[in-house]
Amino acid sequence: MADTTQNGPVLAADGTPLKRSLSRALRMQKTRALMLVAPLLLFVLITFLLPIADMLFRSVENNIVSDTLPKTVVALREWDPASGEAPGEEVYAALAADLQVAEENKTHTRVGTRLNYENPGISSLFRKAGRRVSKWDIETDGPFKEQFLDMDKDWGKVEIWQTIQTYSPTMTNGYFLNSVDLMKGADGVEVRPENERIYITLFIRTFIMSLVITCACIVLGYPVAWLLANLPTRSANMLMILVLLPFWTSLLVRTSAWKVMLQQQGVINETLVWLGLVADDARLVMINNQFGTIVAMTHILLPFMILPMYSVMQTINPSYLRAAKSLGATNWTAFWRVYFPNSVPGIGAGSILVFILAIGYYITPELVGGTKGVFISNRIAFHISTSLNWGLAAALGTILLAVVLLLYWTYDKIVGIDNVKLG
Numbered sequence: 001m002a003d004t005t006q007n008g009p010v011l012a013a014d015g016t017p018l019k020r021s022l023s024r025a026l027r028m029q030k031t032r033a034l035m036l037v038a039p040l041l042l043f044v045l046i047t048f049l050l051p052i053a054d055m056l057f058r059s060v061e062n063n064i065v066s067d068t069l070p071k072t073v074v075a076l077r078e079w080d081p082a083s084g085e086a087p088g089e090e091v092y093a094a095l096a097a098d099l100q101v102a103e104e105n106k107t108h109t110r111v112g113t114r115l116n117y118e119n120p121g122i123s124s125l126f127r128k129a130g131r132r133v134s135k136w137d138i139e140t141d142g143p144f145k146e147q148f149l150d151m152d153k154d155w156g157k158v159e160i161w162q163t164i165q166t167y168s169p170t171m172t173n174g175y176f177l178n179s180v181d182l183m184k185g186a187d188g189v190e191v192r193p194e195n196e197r198i199y200i201t202l203f204i205r206t207f208i209m210s211l212v213i214t215c216a217c218i219v220l221g222y223p224v225a226w227l228l229a230n231l232p233t234r235s236a237n238m239l240m241i242l243v244l245l246p247f248w249t250s251l252l253v254r255t256s257a258w259k260v261m262l263q264q265q266g267v268i269n270e271t272l273v274w275l276g277l278v279a280d281d282a283r284l285v286m287i288n289n290q291f292g293t294i295v296a297m298t299h300i301l302l303p304f305m306i307l308p309m310y311s312v313m314q315t316i317n318p319s320y321l322r323a324a325k326s327l328g329a330t331n332w333t334a335f336w337r338v339y340f341p342n343s344v345p346g347i348g349a350g351s352i353l354v355f356i357l358a359i360g361y362y363i364t365p366e367l368v369g370g371t372k373g374v375f376i377s378n379r380i381a382f383h384i385s386t387s388l389n390w391g392l393a394a395a396l397g398t399i400l401l402a403v404v405l406l407l408y409w410t411y412d413k414i415v416g417i418d419n420v421k422l423g
Contacts, residue, residue, distance in 0.1 A: 052401070056398055057394075058390055058391055059175050059176065059391060059394035059395040059397075060171050060175070060176075061170075061171065062114075062167060062169060062170055062172040062174070062391075063170050064107075064111050064114045065114060065115070065164065065167050065168050066168055066170055067107075068107050068108065068110065069094075069098040069099075069168070070098065071097055072091065072094045072164065073164075074094070075087070075093075075094040076091055076161065076164065079091060079161065079165065081165065084158060085158070086155075086156045086157070086158060086161060087161055089144065092143075092144040092145040092148050093142060093143070095129075095144075096136060097138050099126075099129055099130055099133040100133050100136065100138060103130040103134045104134070108126050108127070108129070109126065109127055112124075112125065112126030113388070115163055115164065115167060117178075118163050118166075118167060119159060122160060125160070128151060129148070129152075132147075132151055175391040175392050175395035176395045177189060179199050179395045179396050180199060180399075181197040181198070181199050181200050202379055203376050203400075205290075205375070205376075206359050206376045206377070209293060209294060209373075210359045210375075211355070212294055213294055213301060213358045214351050214354045216294065216298045217298055217301055217302050217305035217350070217354050218305060218351065220302060221350065222309060222343075224239070224310075225305075225306050225310040225313055225343075226313060227239060228243070228306070228310045228313075229313035229314050230313075243303055243307075246302075247303065251364070252363070255296055255363065255367045258292070258295065259287060259292075259367060259368050262287040262296075263287045264284070264285065266286075266287075287368055288369065288371070288372075288373065289372050289373050290372055291373075292368040292369065292370075292373060293373035297358060297361060297364050297365070300364060301354045301358060304354050305354050306350070307350075308346045308349040308350040309346035309347060309350050312343055312346030312349070313343050316339060316342045316343065320338050320339070320342070321335070321339060348411075352408070355407075356404060359376075359377070359404065360377050361377060362374075362375060362377035365377075365378055376396060376400060379396065380396050380397055380400075
C-alpha cells in the first residue's frame, strides 16, 4: 500500500505523502457528512431559528414613527412635556409636512395604528389629519397650530405629543413593559391602571394550569405505562393502540367532543341527573372555565406522558423487584424503593414534554376555556390575527420563551438533564 525510504516520508500508493492523503480523505468524509445533514440544517434555520430571530427583533423594533414623522421627531426634541403645554408652531408645521408625505405614501394610518397601541384614540386623529393636510399648501397655508386645533382639540393635549415623543426612537422597550402590565409615563415607568392589568394574571394562570395538567397526566399516565410495560405482548399491543388512538383523531374533533360532554346539557350532566346525584336545576358548570381546560388538555396531552414513561419502564429489569422481595421487601417497598426510582427519568422526560406543550396551547383553551380558562398563548394569537399588534405579541412570546428556558435550566441544575431518558 505504501513504500518507505530510509530518510523520506511515508508515501501513499499514488506517491503523495501518507499524512496529506489521510487528511484529504478525512476532509472528503466530513464534507460528505455535512452534505447529508445540510438539508436538515437548512430546514431548521429557515423554520425555527429565523422566526425566533424575527420575533426577538419585532419585540423591540419601532421604526415606523421615526420613518413616517422624521421632521416632527426632530422638532419634538426641544419640547419638554413637563411644561404642561402643547408644543409650538414649529412642531405643528413639521407634523403637517410629514403628514402630507405620509398621506401620499399611505403610511399615516400605520403610524396612527402603532401609536394607538399606547394611547387609544390617536389612530382616528391621524386618519382625519391625513385627509385634511393633503389639501394644504405647506408653503403658504401656515400657521398650522390653530388649524390642527380647529380640526380636533385633542391635538392640543400634552398626552398625545408625549406619546409621539416617547415612541419616536427606532428601538423601544414599550412592548415588554406592556407585557408585564407597565407603561411609559411622564415620570418614567409606571404601573398600568388596575382595570388594564391582564398579562401578569395570564402568565400566572398559564403556568399554574400547565403544572396542574402535567401532574394530572403523571397521575393518570403512570399506571397505564406500568401496565403497558408489564402485560403480555399481545395485551400490551392492544392497550398501546388505545393510547395512540387519539393521535388518529383531529384535535378540533377531540376538543369539540369535550365541549359537548361537559356542557350543562351534555352527557356528563345528563348522566348525573339521571342517577340522582345532581338536581336538574343545579347542573355542574364544567365548561368555559379552568376545569374544562384542564380536563380537555389532560386528555389531549396524556399520550405524550405515557409514551416516555413506557419506554423507560420497558428497560427496567424485572429481576430487580424479585431480588428486593427475596431480601424481605413487601410489594410496596419493592416498588417505591426499587421500581419507582428507575422510572423517574421517564417521568422527567414526559413532564418536560407535556409542560412545554401545555403552555403553548391555544386552540383547546380558546374553545373550552371561556374567559377564565384561556392561556397567554390565546392573547398572543389575538394580537397576531386580530389586533395586529405584532410587537406586543413578539414581546409576550419572547417572555414565554425566556421563562421556558429558565425552567429548563433550573430543571437541569436540580435534576440533571442527563437523567432524562426516553428509553
